[in-house]
Amino acid sequence: MESPWEHPDWYDLHDVVCRACGEREPEHYRELLLALPPLDAIDHLVDLGAGTGKLSRLIAQKFPELGRLTLLDPNEKKLQRAQTRIAELIPRERIHTTTGVLGEGEFRLDTNATVVVVGSVLMPIMQQRGGTLRDGLDWLRRSLEQIMRLMAKGSCFYALETISEPWARSTLDQPVRRLLMLELIDEVERAGLESVECVYRFRDRVVIRARRPNG
Ligand SMILES: C[S@@+](CC[C@H](N)C(=O)[O-])C[C@H]1O[C@@H](n2cnc3c(N)ncnc32)[C@H](O)[C@@H]1O
Numbered sequence: 001m002e003s004p005w006e007h008p009d010w011y012d013l014h015d016v017v018c019r020a021c022g023e024r025e026p027e028h029y030r031e032l033l034l035a036l037p038p039l040d041a042i043d044h045l046v047d048l049g050a051g052t053g054k055l056s057r058l059i060a061q062k063f064p065e066l067g068r069l070t071l072l073d074p075n076e077k078k079l080q081r082a083q084t085r086i087a088e089l090i091p092r093e094r095i096h097t098t099t100g101v102l103g104e105g106e107f108r109l110d111t112n113a114t115v116v117v118v119g120s121v122l123m124p125i126m127q128q129r130g131g132t133l134r135d136g137l138d139w140l141r142r143s144l145e146q147i148m149r150l151m152a153k154g155s156c157f158y159a160l161e162t163i164s165e166p167w168a169r170s171t172l173d174q175p176v177r178r179l180l181m182l183e184l185i186d187e188v189e190r191a192g193l194e195s196v197e198c199v200y201r202f203r204d205r206v207v208i209r210a211r212r213p214n215g
Pocket of ligand 1: 048049050051052053054055072073074075078100101102103104118119120121124125
C-alpha cells in the first residue's frame with residue numbers, strides 16, 4: 001500500500017502536525033492523574049522507570065496520604081533526585097527507591113502494588129534498545145510479565161506512552177519501532193491484564209489503563 005505521505009493534499013494537511021508537540025506534555029501527564037482511582041494510606045504505588053520522579057511527584061501532590069511509593073530506575077542518581085523532590089510532599093519513610101532494569105534479569109520488589117505506573121518508558125526504551133521489532137516485542141513481553149508479578153489482584157496499571165504514527169508498518173525482522181495503539185493494547189492483554197482502555201489520546205500521546213484480574 002502506498003504511504004499516505006505520497007498524496008500531496010494529505011501531505012500538506014499533515015506535514016507539521018502529525019505528532020503532538022511538547023506543549024501537550026502537561027496535559028498528557030494530567031490526564032493520567034485524572035484517570036487514577038482515589039489513593040490512600042492502604043495504597044502502594046510503584047513507578048517503573050521513574051527517572052527524576054516527574055510522574056510520581058505529580059501523583060504525590062494530589063494524593064499526599066499515599067501509603068507507600070516505590071520508585072525503580074536503572075539510574076541511581078535520578079532516583080536520589082526523585083526521592084529528595086517527593087520527600088517535600090510525603091514523608092520520606094514512605095518512599096522506597098530501587099535500582100532495576102525492566103525486561104533484563106530479575107529485580108526484587110514487593111508484589112503488592114495496588115497501582116503501577118510507567119511514564120514514557122515502554123515505547124522509548126523498546127526503540128532505544130535497537131534490533132528488530134521481534135527483539136523489541138520480546139523485551140516488552142518480559143517487561144510486562146515482570147509488571148504483572150508486582151501487581152496485587154485487582155490492582156491497576158497505567159502506561160503513559162508516545163506511540164507510532166498510524167501508518168507505520170513493519171515485519172518482525174525489520175528494525176524495531178514504537179507500537180501502534182492496537183498493537184500496544186494487544187501486548188497488555190497478552191500479559192494477562194484485563195479491562196484495557198485508552199483513557200487519553202492526542203495524536204501520538206496516549207495513556208492506557210488496565211487491571212490485573214481479581215481471580
Ligand atoms: C523518558 S524517561 C521517563 C522518566 C519518568 N517516568 C517520567 O515520566 O518523566 C525514561 C526513564 O526510563 C529509565 N529506563 C531506561 N531503561 C529502563 C529499563 N529497562 N527499565 C526501567 N527503566 C528504564 C531511564 O533511566 C529514564 O529515567
